[in-house]
Amino acid sequence: MLKPMFVLLTLFLFPSTPQQTPVGPVPIPADAATLANPVKPTAESQAHAKKMYGYDCAMCHGVTGDGKGDLVADLKLSLKDLTDPATLKDKSDGELFYIIKNGRGQMPPEGDRGKPEDLWNMVIYVRSLAKK
Numbered sequence: 485m486l487k488p489m490f491v492l493l494t495l496f497l498f499p500s501t502p503q504q505t506p507v508g509p510v511p512i513p514a515d516a517a518t519l520a521n522p523v524k525p526t527a528e529s530q531a532h533a534k535k536m537y538g539y540d541c542a543m544c545h546g547v548t549g550d551g552k553g554d555l556v557a558d559l560k561l562s563l564k565d566l567t568d569p570a571t572l573k574d575k576s577d578g579e580l581f582y583i584i585k586n587g588r589g590q591m592p593p594e595g596d597r598g599k600p601e602d603l604w605n606m607v608i609y610v611r612s613l614a615k616k
């Protein structure tokens with residue numbers, strides 16, 4: 485009678501075995517990749533995104549997005565050129581939002597430093613770095 489209770493209690497206290505650290509690029513969850521960008525850019529929101537980019541992104545991706553930021557040499561980063569329209573062509577807004585929010589590889593997560601709408605505006609800003 486007591487034994488099943490004990491098993492349940494153990495499951496409750498130790499719900500899962502520790503997860504293994506994934507190796508290599510983690511696939512972006514399908515439901516995150518298909519999210520549509522809910523914001524419409526305004527001059528103000530894009531000015532804010534540009535400012536955030538200057539603080540949080542330019543040291544790696546470069547002010548223009550060319551991938552030649554100050555930290556690239558120190559961290560031995562290999563960054564794609566965001567000024568090339570081909571770079572983000574095949575990535576959805578949802579994927580970019582996910583990457584910016586959660587980070588990727590050597591890229592740190594923006595996480596809760598920006599509100600979701602700020603991060604969606606950042607997606608639009610990052611796309612605007614591509615030369616027309």
Ligand code: HEC
Pocket residue numbers: 509536537540541542543544545555561562563564580583584588589590591592594606610
């Ligand atoms: C410490 C350096 C660093 C910072 C800071 C950083 N990134 Fe990145 N970013 C990277 C690296 C490295 C990758 C490539 C990740 C991978 O695929 O392994 C990347 C990838 C990306 C990508 C996807 C394009 C690609 O190369 O596949 C986007 C978009 C992006 N970053 C935007 C941003 C934005 C916006 C910010 C600021 C909020 C930011 N990054 C801050 C290093 C950085």
